[in-house]
Amino acid sequence: MAPPGPILRMRGIGKRFPGVKALDGVDFRLLPGEVHALMGENGAGKSTLIKVLTGVYDIDDGEMELEGRPAAFSSPLAAQQAGISTVYQEVNLCPNLSVAENIFIGREPRRLGHIRWKRMRHRAGELLHRLDLDLDVSAALSTYSLAVQQMVAIARAVDxxxxxxxxxxxTSSLDAGEVAQLFRVMRRLKEQGIAILFVSHFLDQVYEIADRMTILRNGRLxxxxxxxxxxxxxxxGKMIGRELADLERLEGRPLARETGPLVEARDLGRAGAIEPFTLTIHEGEVVGLAGLLGSGRTELARLLFGADHAGTGSLRIAGEAANLRTPRAAIHRNLAFCSENRREEGLVPDLTVRENIVLALQAARGWTRPLPRRRQDELVAKYIxxxxxxxxxxxxxxxxxxxxxQQKVLLARWLILEPRLLILDEPTRGIDVGAKAEIQRLVAELSDGGMAVLFISAELEEVLRLSHKVGVLRDRRLVAEVDNDEGLTSEVLTETIASGAAS
Amino acid sequence: MTVSPTSSGPLTLLRHRLFWPVVILVALLLLNVVFTDHFFSIEVKEGHLYGSLIDIVRFGAPLILVALGMTLVIATSGIDLSVGSVVAISGALACLQISDLGDQDSVGGVLGAAGVALLLSLVLGAWNGVLVAAVGIQPIIATLILMVAGRGLAQLITGGQIITVNSSPYKLIGGGYWLTLPFGIIIVLVVLALTAFLTRRLALGLLIRSVGGNAEASRLAGIGARGVVITVYTFCALCAGIAGLMISSNVSSADGNNAGLWIELDAILAVVIGGTPLSGGRFSLGGTVLGALIIQTLTTTIYSIGVPPETTLLFKALVVTVVCLLQSPAFRAKVVRRRRPAGVSPVAEEKVRVHA
Structure with a gap:
């Protein structure tokens, strides 16, 4: 078969940042009407390549052709005008504006200078309908789920x-049904001859939707x-440059020693967030939490950590009654919580890696007792x-x-505190296979060393691989607590999530 | 997420955060040399340092103090509009007490008066901090309350009159000399050293930048953000209180209406010129001092080059606009980019445009 000529061709692309060579001689092409996956570990250069392509960064070396003509985009706007639209990982829309406004922002249909609202709403509805979405386009975007917001971003991009x-x-924050919907939309766009560049860390999804893939490693093709x-x-193997054995080695780890309970939550609950639940976590035990998006996994963790106030129930930590009113109180009791929302609840972007890592430790010491710089450097170097x-x-x-x-920096922030319970909320979301394996291995090591871990993940395989015990959540309720033995498979777990009862 | 074209070598100096503020300050000073003879000369008369440069620092001292406190507040992504009122209240209370003294020259009495005034400033600052951190009012509104109410309070203290005092120990604070230096400059140096100590040697700076950079992440990392914010507003009011003593001491009187009027705006300006973003998360004490000096030098310049009084404000605004633009990395990048694209690949751009 003679494929049609590429719509986009990049040759020998190079991009340097201070001290880092992010891209080095990368070739890349996109054919019309294909879904092309860009694969690689974190830091392999995927995001940089995308930003070069979409005009966020300029190119240091190499050239780019769009439809056979040389192209260089000085800004994302220029790229968009040339026909390259982007939907980023974190939805870049204005949640306070309506759906229709978001779709037409900056290019509202106008007559005599004023906006034709009716026409705008009508066209927005039409556009979404083509993507099989039926929304109230005059409702604020924030009233819809992240998945729907994503679809709106796509609708805007393709229009x-x-x-x-x-x-x-x-897809990093979508559940299975929503992913299927997204894929339907992608297939439809593909039929219309649009070339889709797709980045995902979920291999199954890539195999389901992508026709072709380009693999990067350390900034090289x-x-x-x-x-x-x-x-x-x-x-x-090609992505990480080594064999996959690492991922498998964790299987079949022994159950934790019989140890005293570290955290005992009894009927702990908060109205509107999570129904009262009872959960015990032992020292050295990894407790997995499984459930669909929005089933209350994060809410449960936040109550344990005092990030939200519990409305009902009681909590005992290491045998003592604890009334956690702030995260600060939880940290004093050796609890640590690594939020799933890195950007909003984790990192302080303007601080350096060192400062981000020592932040929690310094906070625990208070501002009058600074951590000596030498000690900081030692700790940070050790965890880096x-x-x-x-x-x-x-x-x-x-x-x-x-x-x-960034996720590892957050982990380091908590690990230097040497907590007794580490709560990890989706620590492997949006990160590549290599780093995922590293984090999973770390969790196993920590628990072997006596640290209790509450592990939250949307990937059942991962929960099963790591946990000694799995709590299943559904509709903001802890519906089952299952020991992870031979009999527990992802099918059984899926069944439990679906039916809401342990088999 | 800022990516700027990379370069090295002599350009590193150009990229230094304080490069542009320094350039502006030097330019303003040089401008003065043209209009004033012996502008740079500093001489010792009767064991005191005299000279135009010394005057700039001396008259700029209250602004530097207020701006230092403001820097920390802004670094937590807050703002304090009430500093001008605190300046007035502090000066008014001190002068009221001194005027009630039997012997206005008693050192103990003056110290007591200054102490009470500063104590009240601390209370007012804590009030701001509590409104912002505990009650959760937006900083601009929370401090607006005291900005307005504070003027009233100052007038209440002075009884609507201008209180004049005749106390030589009090006069020392704003107008006197110590170890050949104007006493005001010494106070500024002490407060600056204290601030640098708190923020750099102790961990207050890290916590402030963290709270200003991402408040929710800071809370989850166990930072007592509430305490940090209250501390910072209290510190800011303390600085304003000291500035109030200086201002009233310099003229030996307290004017509840006009003391420290609009100083909050000058202070915010100084902070911004010094490179601390209003969005918080970062701050530069050195930059703030430079910023305050620039503003003070500008005021001096306006008098020395003889700008007609009716155009003074306009002239000042123009200069400040230029300074802010020069100081903004985004603006400089825009100017540079506009000049450069000719080199990149005009043909390619042209084609893309045509196509779109």
């Missing part, structure tokens, strides 16, 4: 005469492959190397790091 649609991790000709194992944080520069602003490395 501006897109030839190339870039989807940067669109590994190769371009047809999805049908590359097995998952080969793909992962232990967690393999890249670039290994403690004075780099944390906002310049890739997602997976």
């Amino acid at each position: 501006v005469e897109a030839k190339v649609l870039v989807l940067d991790e669109p 590994v190769g371009e492959y047809l999805t049908s000709e590359l097995s998952q194992v080969e793909l992962v 190397s232990a967690l393999n944080i890249r670039p290994a520069d403690p004075e780099q602003l944390v906002q310049n790091l890739s997602g997976g490395n």
Whole structure:
């Protein structure tokens, strides 16, 4: 078969940042009417390549052609005008505006200078209808779920005469049904001849939707492959440059020793967030929480950590009654909570990697007892190397790091406190296979060392691999608590989530 | 997420945060040399340092103090509009007490008066902090309350009159000399050293930047954000209180209406010129001092080059606008970019445009 000529071709692309070579001689092409996955670990250069393509960064080396003509975009707007539309990982819309306003912001249909609201709403409805969405377009965007917001972002992106649609991790916060809906939309766009560049860390999704993939590693091109000709194992091998054995080695780990209960929650609950639940976590035990998005996993964790006030019930930590009114109180009792929302609840973007890492420890000491600089440097250096944080520069602003490395910085912040219970909310979301394996191995090691871990993840496989015990949530209720033994498989777990009762 | 074209070598100096404020200050000073003879000369008369440069620092001292406190408030992404009122209240209370003294020259009496005035400033600052951190009112509104009410309070204290005092120990604070230096400059140096100590040697600076950069993340990291914010507003009011003593001491009188009028705006300006963003999360004490000096030098310049009084405010506004633009990295990047694209690939851009 003779494929049609590429709509987009990039040759020898290079991009340098102070001290980092983010891209080095990368070739890339996109054919019309295909879904092309861009694969690679965190820091492999995926985001940089996308930002170069969409005009956020300028190119240091190499050239770019759009429809056979040389192109260089000085701004995202220029790229968009040339037909390259992007939907980023974190939805870049205004939640306070209505759906229709969001779709037409900056290009409202006008007559004599004033906005034709009726026409705008009508067109927005039409547009969404084509994507199988039936929304009240005059409602504020914030009233809809993240998934729907994502679809609105896509609707907006394709309405501006897109030839190339870039989807940067669109599925990282969607549940299975929503992903299916997104894929339906993607297939429809593909039929219309739009080239879709798709970035996702979920391999199954890539294999479901992508026709072709380009793999990057450490800023260099590994190769371009047809999805049908590359097995998952080969793909992962090419991404991380080593074999996948790491991921498997964790299987079959022994159950925790019988130890005293560390955290005992009795009928702990908060109206509107989570129904009263009872949960015991032992020292050295990994308790997994499984459930759909919005089933109350995060809410449960936040109550344990005192991030929200519990309305009912009681909590005992290490045998003592605890009334946690603030995270500060929880930290004093050796609890740590790594939020799923890195950007809003985790990182302080203007601080350096070092400052972000020592933040919780310094907060625990209070501002009158500064942590000596030498001690800071020691601790930070230790965790940068232990967690393999890249670039290994403690004075780099944390906002310049890739997602997976930011996650590791957050982990380091809590690990230096040496907590007795570490709550990890989706620690592996949006990060690549290599870093995922590293974090999973870390969790196993920590629990072997006696630390209790509450592990929340949307990926059942991961929960099963790591946990000694799994709590299942459904509709903001803890519906089951199952020991992770031979009999527990992801099918059983799925069944439990679906039916709401332990088998 | 800012990415600027990279370069190295001599340009590193150009990229230093304080490069532009320094350039502006030097330019203003040089401008003065043209209009004033011996502008840079500093001489010792009767064991006191005299000279135009000394005067700039001396008259700028209250502004530097207020701006230092403001810097920390702004770094927590707050703002304090009430500093002008605190200046007035502090001066009024001190002068009222001194005027009630049997012997206005008694050092103990003056110290007591200053102490009470500063104590009240602390209380007022804590009030601001509580409104912002505990009650949760937006800083601009919370401090607006005291900005308006504070003027009233100051007038209440002075009984609507201008209180004049005749006390040589009190006069020392704003107008006197110590170790050849104007006493005001010494106070500024002490407060500056104290602030630098609190924020750099102790961890207050890190916590302030963290709270200003991401309040929710800071709370979850166990920072007592409430305490930090209250501390910062209290510190800011203390600085304003000291500035109030200086201002009233300098003229040996307290004017509840006009003392410290609009100083909050000058202070915010000084902070911004010094490179501390209003969005918080970062701050520069050195920048703030430079900023305050720039504003004071500008005021001096206006008099020395003989700008007609009716155009003074306009002239000042123009200069300040230029300063702010020069100081803004975003603006400079825009200017540079506009000049450069010719080199990149005009043909390619042209084609893309045509296509769109």
